[in-house]
Amino acid sequence: MVTDPADTVSVSGFGDYYRAHAGPLVALSLLRGADLVGAARLAQDAMTVARRWMDLLVANVAGAAKDTPVVTAQALRSWTCRMTVGGGCGVLRPAPGTVPALLGKGSTDALVQVRTVVALAPLRELNERRLQVIAFRLAGCAPGAIGYELGLSMPKVHRTLRHVGKLLAAETGAWQGRGAEAPGDVEGSVEADVRFAELLAELTAALDPVLDLRAGLDEVRGSLGPDGTTARRTPVPPLWNLGPSLPVPPFGAPVPHSFAEPAPSGVRAYASGLVRFDARGRKAALGGFAAVELAAVRLGAVLALQVERFRREAERSGTRATRDEFRQEDARAFAVALAQDAALAAPMFDAVKDLDVPRRIGFLAAGLTHDDPWTNEVSYDGIEASLALVQFRRAAVRAALRASHRPGADTSPRSGGSLAEALTQSLSDTHRMIRQLDELNSDLSRAESTLPDGYYVDMTRDFDLHQSFHADLALGIDDVREALSQP
Numbered sequence: 001m002v003t004d005p006a007d008t009v010s011v012s013g014f015g016d017y018y019r020a021h022a023g024p025l026v027a028l029s030l031l032r033g034a035d036l037v038g039a040a041r042l043a044q045d046a047m048t049v050a051r052r053w054m055d056l057l058v059a060n061v062a063g064a065a066k067d068t069p070v071v072t073a074q075a076l077r078s079w080t081c082r083m084t085v086g087g088g089c090g091v092l093r094p095a096p097g098t099v100p101a102l103l104g105k106g107s108t109d110a111l112v113q114v115r116t117v118v119a120l121a122p123l124r125e126l127n128e129r130r131l132q133v134i135a136f137r138l139a140g141c142a143p144g145a146i147g148y149e150l151g152l153s154m155p156k157v158h159r160t161l162r163h164v165g166k167l168l169a170a171e172t173g174a175w176q177g178r179g180a181e182a183p184g185d186v187e188g189s190v191e192a193d194v195r196f197a198e199l200l201a202e203l204t205a206a207l208d209p210v211l212d213l214r215a216g217l218d219e220v221r222g223s224l225g226p227d228g229t230t231a232r233r234t235p236v237p238p239l240w241n242l243g244p245s246l247p248v249p250p251f252g253a254p255v256p257h258s259f260a261e262p263a264p265s266g267v268r269a270y271a272s273g274l275v276r277f278d279a280r281g282r283k284a285a286l287g288g289f290a291a292v293e294l295a296a297v298r299l300g301a302v303l304a305l306q307v308e309r310f311r312r313e314a315e316r317s318g319t320r321a322t323r324d325e326f327r328q329e330d331a332r333a334f335a336v337a338l339a340q341d342a343a344l345a346a347p348m349f350d351a352v353k354d355l356d357v358p359r360r361i362g363f364l365a366a367g368l369t370h371d372d373p374w375t376n377e378v379s380y381d382g383i384e385a386s387l388a389l390v391q392f393r394r395a396a397v398r399a400a401l402r403a404s405h406r407p408g409a410d411t412s413p414r415s416g417g418s419l420a421e422a423l424t425q426s427l428s429d430t431h432r433m434i435r436q437l438d439e440l441n442s443d444l445s446r447a448e449s450t451l452p453d454g455y456y457v458d459m460t461r462d463f464d465l466h467q468s469f470h471a472d473l474a475l476g477i478d479d480v481r482e483a484l485s486q487p
Contacts, residue, residue, distance in 0.1 A: 027203035081139035102216030144333025151256025168195035267476025274483035290403030304389035305470035318374030331373040335365035
């Protein structure tokens with residue numbers, strides 16, 4: 001994940017994509033503690049949505065303008081890994097007790113179980129965070145992109161990679177007692193990457209006698225109905241269905257859950273009220289659920305939260321004490337990962353209002369080719385990206401508010417208030433953020449043009465507030481979806 005969104009890598013077809021990545025996805029789930037059947041189901045679930053998404057992207061690109069961003073093979077692979085690591089989305093729900101077709105060669109083979117256990121042995125003592133870092137590194141994510149995916153600071157990412165690299169090398173005697181590397185130690189990073197690649201090869205080879213890729217691919221292809229939409233084997237509430245009006249999954253960007261506030265407010269408070277309703281009450285709320293509009297709101301809030309994280313880390317890296325904690329290559333990998341998600345979500349932005357969101361974030365990633373994260377040029381691009389996303393958030397929230405007043409929408413009072421009330425509060429927060437970003441942009445422009453060199457503009461003054469606004473909205477919509485998905 002170190003190329004620009006515009007540097008497209010062709011994906012020859014879904015069959016090739018499935019055969020290349022189904023095995024590694026199963027291996028990654030095994031790394032994180034899933035059993036073989038559960039890991040295969042996660043892989044099949046992720047691949048089912050990936051197939052639908054790939055078809056829509058191809059159709060969108062075929063009829064789009066020449067300069068429309070195109071999905072890269074790495075972006076699609078990272079997203080599929082992200083969904084697998086996150087536990088899937090429940091699109092493909094087989095009947096209870098059934099085994100995924102991907103395991104058609106015999107999932108109880110004792111030799112296979114032994115091989116898998118041996119391959120996993122070096123990692124048995126790792127905690128969840130370290131396993132997640134390994135999963136995304138095995139998927140090809142650069143350290144900066146891992147920080148983006150998992151909401152981790154760059155020092156934590158580098159420390160984890162070095163620790164696991166030593167652990168894996170020690171298992172084979174490759175480690176020669178060298179001291180701890182500095183974050184920029186290229187030799188140590190290369191050694192760790194070699195061991196990660198070897199680990200993935202060992203896991204995939206151990207699974208080869210078990211996995212029936214042909215049968216698994218047929219199962220995924222058969223999961224799509226004649227109209228191209230996802231066909232489910234058991235009833236699932238109609239939330240986040242992929243289709244022309246919702247071409248990109250709303251979970252198409254990672255949410256750093258560490259930003260959750262202890263006391264829910266706004267949409268999260270509404271969700272907490274839904275939890276206490278019975279099935280009839282949830283059904284009434286589901287009838288007025290504006291899936292497409294709220295998916296757009298969520299995606300905009302998540303990407304805005306990630307831009308605020310980037311801007312904060314970039315600003316901190318301008319001080320001498322922390323300059324090595326967010327180096328240019330890490331910042332660029334973070335921004336490229338963010339830009340890829342924005343490019344993939346472009347149809348969602350267009351569905352509400354085209355505010356050049358992908359292009360603005362693309363400028364941010366491109367600027368880091370020649371500028372350090374803390375420079376004024378990157379600061380301008382970061383503020384412009386934040387502003388475009390907050391303006392998109394305003395348009396999306398307004399669309400969701402209109403949808404919440406459609407005939408059939410649930411407007412009954414509940415302990416957490418109505419969804420319309422929560423969205424109205426969010427709209428007020430959004431107006432406040434737009435004013436503050438406009439003022440910040442003006443301050444930076446004035447400092448650049450009229451004040452002496454070295455004049456400092458406090459870029460950190462609104463980060464906490466803006467991050468809490470975006471996190472509350474994104475996590476709140478997640479909570480609403482979870483509550484409405486209950487039987």
